[in-house]
Amino acid sequence: MTIRNQRLLGVSGLVLALGLSAFGADALAQHQLTGRVVDERGNALPGARVSVPALGLSTSTNRQGEFSFSSVPAGEAQLEVNYLGLPTGVRGVNVSATEANMITFTLADTGAGMDRIVITGAILDGTARALNQQRTNDATTNIVSSDAIGRFPDANIAEALQRVPGFAVARDQGEGRFINLRGAPSEFTAISVDGAAIASPDATTRAVDLDTIPSDVVNAIEVSKTLLPFQDADSIAGSVNLVTRSPFDRGGFSLRLQGGASINEIGSTNDYRLSGVISNTFGPNERFGALFSASYSHTDRQVHNMEANWDVATVGGQDVFFVDEFVWKDYDTRRTRQAYTGALEFRPDDSTRYFLRGNWSRFEDDEYRNQLILDLSAGTLQPGFTDTTATWTNARIEKELRHRTVTNTIWNIQAGGEHDFGRTRLDYQLSYNESEQTYPQRDQLLFRSSLRPTVSYNYTSADEPAISLFQTNEHQDFGAFSFRRLDQRFEVNDTREWAVRANVERDGSLFGNNAEHRFGAALRWREAERDDERWRSPTTADFGPAQTLTQLQTGEVSQNFIYNLGFKIDEGLADAYFNSMRGTVYGNPAYRRMPTSVESDYTVEENVYAAYGMSRVSLTNTDVTFGLRVEHTEFSSTANRVNESTGVVTPVSNSRDYTNWFPNLTVRHEFNENLIGRLALTRAISRPNYPDVVARVSAGDTPPLTVNRGNPDLRPTLANNFDAGLEYYIAPLGLIAINAFYKDLENYEFTLRTPNQVFEGQPATFVQAENAPDGYIRGVEFTWQQSFTFLPGLLSYTGIFANATFTDSEMDIGRTVGGRSKFPLQGQSDQTFNVALFFETDRFNARLSWNDRSDYLDSLNAEDSRFDRYWEGRSQLDFTASFEVNDQFEVFFEAKNLTDSEGIRYESDRSRVYERERFGYTLFSGLRFNF
Template identity: 30%
Template sequence: MLFSKKGALRLALMAGASFISVGQVYAQDAQVATGEEVVVRGRRPLAESQEAAMKVQKNSDSLVTVLSADAIGDLPDQNVAQAVSRLPGVGIERDQGQGRYVNLRGAPRYWTTLSFDGLSVVSPEGRQTRFDNIPSAIASQVTIQKAIVPSMPGDTVAGNVDIRTRRAFDYKGQKITGKFGLGHVELGDGQELDASLVYSNIFLDGKLGIVAQASYYSREMATENWETDPYATPRAVDTSKRFAVDTKNKHYRLTRENTSASLRFDYKFDTNNTVFASTIYSDYHDDELRDQFIVNLDGQSTNAAGVAYNSDANFTASDPKVGTVYGARLNARITYRDNYDTMATNTLGGEHRFGDALNASWRLNYTWTENRGDNPAEIRFRSGSNFASRPTVNYDFRDTSANFFELFRTTGTTTARVKGDRVMNVEDFTMPLNQISMFEAAEVTKAWTGKVDFDYQTVLFGRETKVEFGGLYTTREKENRDYGFSGSTSGSTLTYSQLAQDGGYLGEQHLGYTFRYSNRDAVLNTIATSRGSTALTENLANYWKVSEDITAAYLMATTEFDWGNIVYGARVEAINNTGEAYTFVGSTNNGLLESKSDETLVYPSVHLNWNLSDRLKARFGLTTSASRADFDDLRPNFTIDDTADSISGGNPDANPEKQVGLDAYLEYYGSNDTFFSAGVFYKDISDVLLSTSTTYGKDDLDVTGFDRTNYTYSTVINGGDGHIQGLELFASTSAESLVESHNLPAWLGGFGVRASATFTESELNLGARTISLSGTSDSVYNVQAIYEKYGLTVRLAAQYRTPWLQDIGSYTTVAGKIVPNGNGDIYWDKDLEVDLSVRYQINDNFEVFADGVNLTNDGAARFGDTDQYPIEYEKFGKRFIAGVRFNF
């Protein structure tokens, strides 16, 4: 944009001189005196990021979506999950309002893999990768590879999220960037802190580059949550009714922290040979204290005449949505969770060129992860068996966002019960101590990987062709160790009130009672005292170790034509799994079980990239892939409960879930941040992995006095075939060209929009019924309204997705109708998040920012089988943060 001296000075004063300082204006007096104009420019971070991303995307030989850092190396969000949620075809599964898992094009989350700088790494959770523990500060670019090529691992099904880390040679000399932000969490009146620092420099006459990064994020918050879960199986007298077994309020107070650090060295021996060493560390910590109040409706509750709540007569006469139960058992539960999700990945590698035709790269990697799920304390209180000591409860589940219950005294006789006076304070009911326990669990994964890749430029079939080939060997071992202490403490005089502290309610939802939050120090002291007095007994359970060795080789070629190119080839993977685990019956160890399996899989693929014009590109792909059962699903151990007649465990014989995919996309690359794409995709799926319950059917676990052949067995099996198909649309444009061509006011050129929509349909045939795949929403929409001009960047972003399946439930036949056996299939309800990000560039070195998250204060809801039976609703409030970014 061009301005006179007077106009430039006025603009500089108004806008903080982000593009040209006041001193710079006066320094150009000689230029202005001759009638020349001063060029005033401001950074446009979103436009810079989009421009860089489009260059990579257009030149890619397969279907990718790219998120690139802006000119100073910033991505726009705190973690990678939030950052990629703005991209087309991406759906996010959140936890406590924070993006965690990625669903690509509506596919299950375990179909998405993670890599750093092109090398796949394991996640602390296993096959399903968490992205909330990866801060965006470590990344210069994120590439989502949606169409699989032979150089990628075969278990990449929906796609791979590749994080290109920062490297010193991305910049010219020394560079220091970072940010510091301080914010407020509305629900719970907590504090949010976000800080990062990156240092990069080049030494030894341009041969050695070093970049170091560190970041820290924390958030204090409260969460309000109700759950009406589970529902009882409908009865033959009226299969249209589903009555709740329990209803509860969970009152959370928590602090979440993300800490990361990375260090990378790059050394250039010469223009043909470079080596590097990198280490990346990330730690996610969830410190959470829950206070729960649970009404057991299906226990000894009755109607006024003493008829049982769960009887046929009551099913006929009562309303499952609103009513009164008499003498319901009341429970209080204090749970302290202290969970860590830690990853350290270390890589040594090199890039080499031999002449003009042959290139080679190699990688050696060691990755260590730990997923800790500790419960340092759980204390349970439960009302007695005498109906007069338990409350009469009014329940109201008609408002699916505000299920609640009210408490009253219970008087009268066993067969003529009376609702007495209203009780507001839940602590007024006697709830003796029922159980006390603590639990420690750690899953540790160790993985070694060696990888080598070559590409050779040659002529094949008379056409220029790049031939790529290479191999990989990786060995992974995941070990799980659980142990804890528990005990029933009958006769104890401990009450909930002794562990409570004064203070107001931190939530906003309507409660039919008052309560006090527990005191963490008092809770932990109770656990320590109980362990010291041997009131608790040690429980060892669920030890298992699963190893996986993969040997892979691939060959692929890219043949060039006047109109584009064809990429074709195949990958071969030999997979060997071993497992060992102890089988426990209660606390009795029945010995070590071992398992072995091996399989060789071949993954062919072909892609066609057709340049219809300089701006218009068509892409077609045929791919194959297979997702393997998670490590814990392959464990060979069993947990046996002779009281409940049940067995649960892994399935070492589970086969990979195989997919064949088709893609057809059209892309238009315009000017001035203009891009359009449309595509269709289809995947045929066989041997789908399912969590299921069935009859065990074998006698190898029988012992004297216990015939376990007919026990209920919960495990993972291959069951059913299916498909997923969909349409993906994306558009990005700004008003700049329109403003310039029509000579409109220049400030209007800052407006822009980015919008995407993904429409997905999936089907999984289970024989008796047909369902959708987990993680599949019918529709996912992303819209960003942008204004970027004069150093000011404003982005209003919204993501909306329709309901999606979380877990497959069980069904049974009652009175000739197929009905949910309990909750049935569990779904997440529709989800909306609206965020606002504002940046203002003060000068070349400083930028201020302010962000608002979940501005519409939407919550997260789940339901069982249909949305008429909600099982959970959770709210976490709005968040606001402001701060400064710096760049030197």
């Protein structure tokens, strides 16, 4: 251990020792008042504001509706509870100096002068829980309850987050995968489960694949858009904490089941979804609790996909664009998503609790891809071509089947405890997380036609160009195809992290005002490794399947948009061939692709040691939080370099240590109980993606070379953040809010392609991550949520959820590359919108929701901006409805992507479509059971 680490750990120990010194008899002698706020059904009310007005004391309830005052004088006290959507409750309590003071406060949903509101309905109940927690939090947050998630057709966490202000979603085959918060790259948002960070299964990025985790296993999603010192600093855009269920959320025995099936537009395939939660509290005074939940879904989708590769040539002094390759991909995709969570909790008394929690999620994407490749660049481009028309002679035709299975697994386990000693509180947690991505099967069988036709195309329609091949149909002369190549591949990426955290909180005073002081430390030890193995067969026929292409095909037409690609290849026959080649090609050193199979591998160790201190001072109507966090990072890695002449593999290592300081100032001001202003000055970090900072060099094996290099000198991105907002909470249940933000970026990480280089005597293009010295993200969010109880008749059962986010971003690399020195940030849409209209009564609710994001940069071509790739903005219309048959049974219906919106990727100009993907709409229905 380095001297610097010893010092940091010493500071952490001193911080904890100072906190623990408060656990004296004086703390235990205080008159403590604790309690729980529930509704008429006994359900906890989180985020309720509890106050003792005469003493100037106030606090808010936690997720189980619990609150605590550490020091209340003995005698009569008047307690006031305020909860949006319910009338304010007032109750007198007698605080004893000798006995425990524990009360249960029940808020009723009716009251004199109270506007009528159906708080028992699923939509409004979830809204009330979210708004009450947001209102009482110090930082700028958004809360999404499980009830709210269930009212949208969102199968995974990424899709659930797309409804939250500031979020946009990047999709894969129509399903949300990665998130962009406030226009920032996906890596700028940290993901945790119950406060413990989880790593990405994907080796190429720190951004977590959120399609791995189903949405129905969480109790709530907590989004922190401004950080406090006790939170990990690796959250420039914000942090997302997935809160799993606790057996004490409801208390007693509880059983909830849900299941249903769908029909999908393309291919008339079906999806299935099942989930359940069972929990109970038991023992003397119900001090023990246990919970188990499970979720399983299976989707069977057919997806149409077409790609075109654009290039440019100078003709007569003018640049003219042309396509040199078309690829049609007909997907048959089977995706399974399953997750399990468990919790054991023990609360020996009202001031002590212990927990053991675990969760496991697995996502498998098993896809067959029938592919038609029209390689125009193998032929000759004829004179007279334009930006929309061209003719090529001697084009090459190939057909390929790829069977690829990828599996993501994320699991973690946590153990810890919480202790309330009156004026002092202690909590601690030990956790382990493992995230893994494997490709157990990645087989590609390629056939090539002997025919070399002349092909013309016309881009009068940018989405569906007219291509002469589909009139002459040379691609359907199956007898002209012969075996060309077999590629087989295996890959595994694994990240493991141990973490320990401890926090001490002490009630006190500062400058004559009530204050809370908090100290803590966190240690995180992470290891990551990647192993990529590739094999390729010779092109001789004896390595091909026993069947010809004609014999391998089924009678099922492979249709892609308006294009008839021929027939699909029989999956069973293809898999039998792939399996027969294991040992012959797959795993055979003679056909191992070197150096690719070695130079993409690496191992990483990254340790983060952190300590913080903070104070929260309560003035008359203002809460001021200030503090400092320090994080020390140790990083080391090993990659491989191969000498192609000798075959010698040489390990290459690098390491670096750095320390960062994160000051924090957060202000929350109540103009009145419904109008709240917030301001935050914070600092945050985003550490580099592992492949970008590892000392690796991968040049491939086919000239001209594209040399992908790691950059050991790459520095983490830092951001100084300014956030300000104003929130007005509308009676009886609503919100109007505006939040502005500015993030000043230092050392923003971007990838630069540098052509016309020389690598080991061959011409090459270098691809390497670098730091841009300066950059920014700025924007503003608007939110409007309201129940229209003031309207007459049936309209009084309606309401709206709406939000809009407008962002702008830029990075300045400090020099001119390809005529530019300033570039946009990847993943940043100028606008994102959400609008949902709902109707809800005691038994029935319905919601029509619209989600939209504008175009955003997908990949940057620094040498030529005309080849920057953008995803076109996309809108989607969804509908959900449910009806409670009785108190136990509920039927529901979901309609997803009613607009049949597609995914379009283009190169700088919308007329140059690079990729078009269509996945159709889905209709889903099912049944819920609650006991």
